Each structure stands twice: as structure tokens, then as C-alpha cells.
Amino acid sequence: xxxxxxxxxxxxxxxxxxxxxxxxxxxxxxxxxxxxxxxxxxxxxxxxxxxxxxxxxxxxxxxxxxxxxxxxxxxxxxxxxxxxxxxxxxxxxxxxxxxxxxxxxxxxxxxxx
Amino acid sequence: xxxxxxxxxxxxxxxxxxxxxxxxxxxxxxxxxxxxxxxxxxxxxxxxxxxxxxxxxxxxxxxxxxxxxxxxxxxxxxxxxxxxxxxxxxxxxxxxxxxxxxxxxxxxxx
Numbered sequence: 648x649x650x651x652x653x654x655x656x657x658x659x660x661x662x663x664x665x666x667x668x669x670x671x672x673x674x675x676x677x678x679x680x681x682x683x684x685x686x687x688x689x690x691x692x693x694x695x696x697x698x699x700x701x702x703x704x705x706x707x708x709x710x711x712x713x714x715x716x717x718x719x720x721x722x723x724x725x726x727x728x729x730x731x732x733x734x735x736x737x738x739x740x741x742x743x744x745x746x747x748x749x750x751x752x753x754x755x756x757x758x759x760x
Numbered sequence: 761x762x763x764x765x766x767x768x769x770x771x772x773x774x775x776x777x778x779x780x781x782x783x784x785x786x787x788x789x790x791x792x793x794x795x796x797x798x799x800x801x802x803x804x805x806x807x808x809x810x811x812x813x814x815x816x817x818x819x820x821x822x823x824x825x826x827x828x829x830x831x832x833x834x835x836x837x838x839x840x841x842x843x844x845x846x847x848x849x850x851x852x853x854x855x856x857x858x859x860x861x862x863x864x865x866x867x868x869x870x
Contacts, residue, residue: 678856689846689860690804703857737804746792746811746852751804 649674651752653738659758662728668755670721670738676750677743679721681713684735684754696721697743728759762787764849764861772867773837781832781864783821783847790852793823793830796860798844807832807845817841837868 651672660666670679678697682690695703696715710732712724721738735756739749763786773779785791795807808816810823810830821832830847847861 680858689863692857692859695857741856743856745856746850747856748794748806748809749856749858750806753803 649750651738651740651750653736653752653755655755656753657756657758659760660725660728661760662730664728665724665726667725668723668736668738668757670723670740670752671719672740672750673719674740674750675718676740677718678741678747679715680739680741680749681721681723682737682739682751684737686734690737694723725757728757730759733757733759762791762849762851762857762859764847764859766845766847766861766864768864769862770865770867772869774869775839776836779832779834779837779841779866779868781845781847781866783830783832783861785828785830785847785849787828787849787851792850792852793821794848794850794858795819795821795830795832796846796848798846800843804846837866839868839870842866842868 654669681693684690692705693707694713699715710727714722735754737754738752741747741749765784793810797807798804819834823830844863844865846863848858850858
């Protein structure tokens with residue numbers, strides 16, 4: 648399996664809801680990433696996990712809570728989001744070495760009402 | 761600080777014309793440079809990276825450290841090349857933070 652998969656594809660949630668985004672890869676990659684992409688903008692890094700440990704948090708609000716339960720899975724827990732958080736959320740993975748290619752999932756399109 | 765600049769938001773050419781998508785970078789070290797492409801309704805995917813020195817789908821890119829540039833070129837554009845192209849940079853040491861340029865939309869008309 649050489650792809651990164653993400654579920655769900657689409658998600659609509661209210662500002663008081665709690666939801667989770669899921670990402671999975673079976674390429675043996677030990678680095679996994681969450682990005683946020685607004686329309687017509689480049690992806691912006693949110694979090695990096697290396698060997699299941701959080702290594703980079705780009706000053707993301709605490710209403711976004713990442714989790715890496717094992718080397719193949721990455722979750723993003725969402726709580727009390729704002730409408731401006733509506734975006735495409737991308738997961739990526741790579742070998743845990745500097746300068747390696749990152750492989751992206753198709754994304755979860757999130758709409759916060 | 762890492763920075764990637766893509767000066768053109770939109771590049772419109774006719775089929776068969778040469779294409780050059782510009783990318784300049786700022787990095788105080790030895791960077792790794794990438795071109796990613798996002799076709800309509802498809803995931804972001806790697807097109808090429810400078811260390812592989814490959815030609816993918818007819819595209820090439822040469823790293824010019826003196827001019828801090830990594831321009832993407834193709835001698836004869838095809839309609840299926842129409843997509844969003846992102847230049848990206850990461851460091852060659854430490855944690856892998858990938859920084860993207862703002863992207864250039866390439867539109868190839870028949």
C-alpha cells in the first residue's frame with residue numbers, strides 16, 4: 648500500500664461539536680504531518696509527529712488536538728471550532744529523515760457552521 | 761528563515777509552447793527543493809525534487825544556488841499539464857518542516 652488515506656472525505660460540524668479526523672499509512676513512514684489548506688492557498692503546516700512523538704506544533708489553537716496512537720495512524724481531534732477553521736485538512740507522511748519527500752492524503756474538507 | 765517565492769499566480773500558455781514556472785527561495789543552509797502538483801480534484805503529489813535530477817512528465821528543474829532559484833521548465837506544454845504547481849523547501853538537517861510557495865496555476869489552452 649503506497650497511499651495515505653484520510654477519513655472522512657467531508658465533515659460538517661457545529662461550533663459545539665467534537666469530531667475527529669483520521670489518517671492512515673502503511674508505507675513504514677515514521678513521520679506524519681497535519682496541514683491546513685484554505686481555498687486557493689498553499690498548505691500550512693500544523694503539526695509534525697516523528698516516531699509517534701509530537702516534534703513540531705506551529706502555534707495551533709488548542710481546539711485542535713493531534714494524536715498519534717501508533718506508527719500507522721494519525722488523528723486530529725476537533726472541539727469548539729470556529730467558522731474560520733473551515734478548510735481542507737491534509738495528512739502527509741514521510742521517512743523520518745530531513746529532506747525526504749512527503750506523501751499526501753486526499754484531505755478532509757471541513758465545514759464549521 | 762525559510763521562504764519560497766512564486767511570483768506568478770497564473771501562467772496561461774497555448775499547447776506546444778514552452779513553460780517556465782519561477783521559484784526563488786531563501787534559506788540559510790543547504791536546502792532540499794521540491795515541486796508538487798495538484799491536478800483538479802486530485803491529491804497533492806510530488807512532481808520532482810532537485811536531488812533526483814529526473815525529468816518527470818517532460819518537466820525539469822535545476823537548482824541554482826547562486827540565484828537561489830529552482831525554476832520548473834517544460835519545452836512543450838500539454839493540456840493535461842493544467843494544474844496548480846507549488847514549489848517547496850525543507851532543510852537538509854533537523855526536523856522536516858516543508859514550506860510551500862503561494863503556488864502558480866498553469867493553464868494550457870488548445
